[in-house]
Amino acid sequence: MIEFDAAAKSYAGQRVLGPLTLSIPQGGLCVLVGPSGCGKSTTLKMINALIVPDAGTVSTDGTPVQSRSPEELRRGIGYVIQSGGLFPHWRVRDNIATVPRLLRWEEARIAARVNELAQIVAIDGALLDRFPHQLSGGQQQRIGVARALAADPGIILMDEPFGALDPVTRASLQTELARLHRETGKTIVFVTHDMDEALALGTMIVVMQKGEIAQSGTPAEILAQPRNDFVRDFVGGDDAALKLLEFRTIENVVRHGVRISGDAIPVSTTLRSAFARMMAEGRTALPVEDESGLYLGIIHIDSLLAASKASCGA
């Protein structure tokens, strides 16, 4: 649980952030999203006290971050930055071991943990003895994630971690981050300016504008009910309806009926994939089966349209 209570920050008399009140639940993957200069990174850095608010408080698990020494606080919070920020004079192995060494773990325990982390972030063990510059951008970012996870912190902060990667590498790291989040149950705060990345990853999205929260909520809420024009534009205007289809499955749209010809789609298919399938096949109805391959019924394009309209309008 991370809580901002009226936290604000000014530089040279110019208010850049807040007052910001926000609560990020335990185990959530909260994405702070917005254009450059909206204060999303500033918000993130208040959590590990790299930036100290002029007014208000930020607390993790009920303890104000200012009540602890910055070093102690930060060793308990994973931190990943855009460039990776790996120490160029240390081998990958030592980069991953940074926080455990600061916490004075025994070397045997550190070595075991490093090997374990290499598996978690899917890095070949042979890379552990290389230097950061010998790795690709994607590999460096995996090492950055491994370093953040090393001492098993409850909170991970990620500041545009995939911003500098090519689209393919970025998509694969997004998938792995989502998996990592499911498997570890850590609270992750993720900063990006890419709304699609936010929608792909977040369990909670905070759209920021000019140092304030424009809207926060689940991806579906933000897409379905943008609070103002800024949010509406940021989620893609009319495209939001298309994006929203990603967040619902056809489960409640299936109608019972006589089996029609063609390959059946599983009931866990998203509305979006079902639409895509219809377009690709040039059909207005598709057969549906459950996970075990049992025939369930059909979906018709009219029900898809009705369902999409319902989720948009609500």
Add this chain to the structure above:
Amino acid sequence: MRRVDFHSLALLLIFAALVLFMQATAPLFHWLFPDNPRPVFLRASFLELTLAHAELVLVSAGAAAAFAIGIGVFVTRRAGREFLPIVGALAAIGQTFPPAAVLALAVPALGYGEAPTLLALFLYSILPVLEATIAGLHAVPADIHEAADGVGFSPAAKLLRIELPLAAPYIVAGMRTSVIIAIGTATIGSTIGALSLGSPIVEGLAAENTPYVIQGAVVVALFAILVDRVFEMLERRLAIPSRSEWPASQPRPAAAVAAP
């Protein structure tokens, strides 16, 4: 590191031979300067001269490096940042004083001999290391600072384990410059009575004994070249395996610093 290169090895052997057996060159100098009754410098052995010279350089440049690194670290910390401009200005002024002037001013205060020489060399050796330390610490990329702070390094641990190692190639390049300058400048110490490889040069000039000048100059030049080679190897070893934009080293000082 590379295998020993034969060029450096040959220079080292010539240097060692000259230092240990300068007297063996007597026939050569007799032949070159037939009218000169004493063509080889004998007041002290060249081994003695070389050791005294090395001691002058080691003590003064070593102390200057320690001092300069300390000041460089201080003015790049938050507490000392406001001193950065004035420190830079003072060090630059120190560099504009000719060494002979420093010696002349130091003699009344410290007397003849080693002490004023050490002072002059010390003052002279500060600036290159100071500039290199400041440049090296400033060259640590902002994202590395952010990552180091973000993972929870204390300021002291960050300095020792991240900043100084990353600045080390710069600092060593600065020390290379300062040591090479000191090796050349130390010869001037002999004008005020310090024993060094400048002694045969100064005596040779005073007594119009050209062979002495040649002997001192050749040995001190070889000494400077060899020390420069050692620093070159050290820089190569310290080079940070890193991003392509990292500079290999600062501009190289000219190696041939012979007699003034």
